[in-house]
Amino acid sequence: MQIKDAVVLVTGANGGIGSHFVQELLNSQAAKIYVCARSAAKLSKLIELDPMRIFPIELDVTDLQSVESAAQRCQDITILINNAGNSLNQGLIAAESLEAARAEMEVNYFGMLSMCRAFAPILKQHGGGAIINILSLLGRINFPFSGSYSASKAAAISMTQGVRAELSGQGTLVVAVMPGTVDTELAKDWPNPKVAPSEVAKMALQAVIDGEEDVYPGEQAQQVSAQLLSAPKAVEKYMAGFLPGMILAGTDA
Numbered sequence: 001m002q003i004k005d006a007v008v009l010v011t012g013a014n015g016g017i018g019s020h021f022v023q024e025l026l027n028s029q030a031a032k033i034y035v036c037a038r039s040a041a042k043l044s045k046l047i048e049l050d051p052m053r054i055f056p057i058e059l060d061v062t063d064l065q066s067v068e069s070a071a072q073r074c075q076d077i078t079i080l081i082n083n084a085g086n087s088l089n090q091g092l093i094a095a096e097s098l099e100a101a102r103a104e105m106e107v108n109y110f111g112m113l114s115m116c117r118a119f120a121p122i123l124k125q126h127g128g129g130a131i132i133n134i135l136s137l138l139g140r141i142n143f144p145f146s147g148s149y150s151a152s153k154a155a156a157i158s159m160t161q162g163v164r165a166e167l168s169g170q171g172t173l174v175v176a177v178m179p180g181t182v183d184t185e186l187a188k189d190w191p192n193p194k195v196a197p198s199e200v201a202k203m204a205l206q207a208v209i210d211g212e213e214d215v216y217p218g219e220q221a222q223q224v225s226a227q228l229l230s231a232p233k234a235v236e237k238y239m240a241g242f243l244p245g246m247i248l249a250g251t252d253a
């Protein structure tokens with residue numbers, strides 16, 4: 001499927017990767033881009049990029065009413081980009097309570113699932129289209145520094161596979177994007193190396209054009225995903241060295 005002339009919705013559009021998605025969609029001549037953020041005030045700069053093609057939507061992916069109202073307003077979309085996510089950098093045992101683990105699951109798993117459910121019928125009406133789910137390499141292997149975030153992304157990877165199977169009959173391509181560390185606010189406390197957010201957006205959109213289902217942006221993601229096939233226990237033991245509460249920013253993984 002081409003990006004040119006597509007009608008696209010991007011969640012978390014004001015964020016590091018989200019704003020690069022918008023720029024890449026403009027470059028690729030998407031017809032219309034619905035940019036979503038929890039507060040419309042966070043979208044004014046993005047809209048200035050092209051007010052004729054960019055439309056703001058207030059959306060909290062954890063609020064079912066908000067998701068349903070976005071679906072009511074955006075009946076013409078052909079590509080859904082589920083990019084919104086959060087990481088509270090907590091351990092599974094070290095965290096004081098389950099609050100962070102639940103909050104991450106609400107956004108990264110239930111929020112993404114709600115969006116897929118609300119927009120699947122719309123994509124069907126327009127011939128299938130595509131869903132891009134922004135997941136993480138950390139969904140393939142737990143990073144204990146952000147242990148509950150990793151678990152929420154693992155749940156979202158499994159959900160993506162199930163959604164892909166259920167929507168194959170209607171011709172919807174479901175793309176799983178699993179970057180390593182990306183240079184954004186969310187990963188400011190994580191170790192290097194970091195891939196550029198523009199690279200993540202470019203590779204994800206290219207996957208839609210190529211009909212590719214699984215994408216690992218950045219050298220780190222490609223190397224680790226290969227190691228997970230050849231030596232999975234060694235990768236687990238290496239990751240076990242990054243424990244909750246460590247000072248990791250500025251170091252190398």
Ligand SMILES: NC(=O)c1ccc[n+]([C@@H]2O[C@H](COP(=O)([O-])OP(=O)(O)OC[C@H]3O[C@@H](n4cnc5c(N)ncnc54)[C@H](OP(=O)(O)O)[C@@H]3O)[C@@H](O)[C@H]2O)c1
Nearest residue numbers: 012015016017038060061083084085136181182184186187
């Ligand atoms: N950075 C990395 O290293 C990395 C690696 C792999 C995958 N990812 C994934 O990439 C995606 C984008 O992250 P990023 O790195 O660009 O981080 P970011 O700059 O912090 O952006 C996260 C975006 O998600 C939005 N968001 C959070 N909770 C939301 C909710 N309940 N409803 C709607 N929007 C919500 C944020 O909006 P507010 O401004 O309102 O908070 C923000 O726009 C996430 O899914 C993340 O897990 C990131």
